[in-house]
Amino acid sequence: MSLFGAMLLLLSTSGCEPNPTSIDASLETYLERISNVQQVDALSFPHIQAQQLADKRQLLIPIEPVSLGLIDSYQLRYCGLFELIAERNSILGKVQDNFRNFDYQASLYKGLAKCVVEPKIDQALRQRLASIREQKKTELTAHWNNLLFTSEAMHMQLTSHQWYWAKRDYGMIKQALTALNHWHEYVQNPDTVQTPDPITPYQQTLETMPLLGDLYFSMTNLTDWLTTLTNQLQRHDNLMLCGPNRDPTKVARLQNVFRKFYIGEIQPYLAQVDGSYMNIASVLSPFDQPNSPFPIKNVHQAFRQATLDHVAYWQGLFKRCGIKVGQ
Template sequence: MRRIQTAILVISLAALAGCQSDDPAKDMMTDYYQRLGNVLDAPTPDFTAPELPTLPRKRDLVQPLDELRMGVLDAYELRQCGLFNLIAERNSSLGKVADRFRQLDYELKFIDTAAQCLPQVKDPSIHAELEKALALKRQQREKVIWNTLIDSDAWRAQLNLPAFTLPIELPAHSNAVNTIAQFSQLIPSTQAPTESVTDWQESIEKQPILGDLFVSLSYHTAWLNQTSELIANHQDKVRCGGNFDTTRLKRLQTVFYKFYVGDVQPYLARVDGLYRDLAPALARLASLNTPDTFNDYKNAYWKGDAYQAYKAAIKHHADVWQQLFQRCDVKLGQ
């Protein structure tokens, strides 16, 4: 008998575990929407997921670079200032298979080292060749940054759009935010960072927050707009004042305070705060010259179109509630 009871308990626990959602934030929005529908005695059509801009394939985004060939690598001046060793390391067997972060690290170090070497070079032909090489590297600097952004596994982990939105209680993400900000500061700067960019790779890869944030902006905008439409289209069912039965109004107030103000609104504010933390970095990334195939993604998430739609949806939702409460002479906070 005890074994049977134990088996039933295990099965029950497994069933409960199976009912747990992988996306609690979407569940919270759905619950809020359904509760409003129940109080308003209104149909609640299934949510229509928004159409998200796709992140194009790597091969459609990578920008080609001009090859640099120097015939004076063994010149004494280049050995003395460290440029020879840097190039030799890049041309080694390991250097030739370096990933995008290491390639970027090399390019930044080359520009920095070559700029320091140039005043030390006395031979006119070597000076002219190094000057030409430095100009090419500087010209291609942003392309190398872009190729790292779009072709490295670490950055693709950040930029890919997942199936889930951000969790209700946002995880610690300060390292990722700081690292993304550091990386973005390479774009306006002409100086190499004081540390190797490879030191940033792990944090970018292991704390993917951008894709989750972008999906959250789009999905929650659509949810808010659909929920606002539900309230606006059926608020005439809410009787208030005079001798009318105000039961429905009181139930709506409960949903507003307990589920919207208590749960949904704080979560939306946390998502908003995370985007604002990342917005300066995203704006710098958006300043890069990118292929046309990337425009939809770039405009939505880097330039902030999705965020502006998100803010507008939050304001519209608040306005719909305010119109309802004003009609019924209900003061918020009472």
Template structure:
């Protein structure tokens, strides 16, 4: 039975299935209820604390613009094109992510301009002042992107949809988060050229397309909730009531089949997958949102839900272990 105590350490290969993780857990509960002739009262999933509204998170960056004559004067280093872009009708409507990318390109251009020789010392000083101000202000644009961009908000708010037993998009999500972390590292190092080369929109598109983070947080919550309901069913039932005088009964035999068919074949590997996703993605999310205003909401959605899921799983496996030690069913983990 000890093999059954390792579901959080190993990722099993799951047989192809179109079922969601939530449905697999519900099926497992229904089979247990049927075998034990129980009728559990289902409780709804508790809501999480909503994210802080965008209007309360968005900051206003310093608006630093050069006049048209300066723009012409800075044509030699390409700054005039950026000034024109920001002053265009599209530039005035940039999303937080596009505005951050613009600010990074502007800093890179300003850095390049200031590396050149200038006869107009007044303009050079103007560029220097603008460069210092933009550097001091860049974190405002970073936070606006992380906290108010629609693609990221979709992930952080979550969705009432679990990841399937085999989920696509993990690698792409991990790569997008890793790239965004690299972006913040470049910004911290004031490596504006490298930061401006990162295609922020592409990373956000990957996150939005797969919605992996949004589904992961819901999967953690619903898995913890469903396991708790199953545990509430099983805890009052003693091993003696299922195998008096240590004799195997038809009911016990059917129950062990339910364990093998649903828990071992589906639930164990699914929970293992969620655990693996959480352990690999959460450090990247934490690094991006460290000490942000929404950190408590993310802790509740991911860390607390993950911990509750593990606790409920341990309790569930302990019940089966006690049954296996008391009754002649000899439960064994099967190869998937």
């Protein structure tokens, strides 16, 4: 397989371990060396963007609480919900965070299914509980979105100002993301999908191992860098002369820049970022929704396209100049 053929598979493997602390310097040097060969000014370095979510108040979905009278609530002991609601109404229960609240809401919804068919409960109350259950079904989606985008843990997971690094300790983050994915599937069809295990045990991992934020930050800024680099090359492509009776010096120098900086330093890091994303892509459905506050799938697609566009320039240049690039 040719070098370009391998790169067009999006650089799925890499034999070295790039250090993200040097990726800024590599990208800056790569752009400067390209402009030096072209003998023109380099485009401005793209501004590094921190990955942040919108303010929590903008993302929060208000939910009106539903309450039962004390006497009615006591009948719920026949279907196991009395203790659950009593714990919820305790001092500690009233200050639950998003994760514990969601686990409570899911348990409540599951318990209500038993209550509406429990013959020991008054028929009038069962009818009321059936109505409440339908309301809770709708509310599950709101509670879920509030957990994903307004909880402290997920804000820590989805924000970042640092480059992805394979050697950083991301812990059992894939397991936690898989749990989120299972719950997302449940919320879409709570009456047909089996209730997953509680989500609260994954809260600490999601809060302290911000893989998604790091990937989003890295792919966004790499896309900006690759776009800038490709623009630099395309804008002054007319200066790269080749063919009979042409001095091949500039093209040869530019080829050396490509090999040393792109192939030698930048491409391995692109491969790591892409590979890390693909490793978790199948469990990212919670964020793949219309108007998502965290559209990481779109960000990855833009990153891939920017990579392919950059490689396509080099492929076109070498083809035009009759340069055969081996593996």
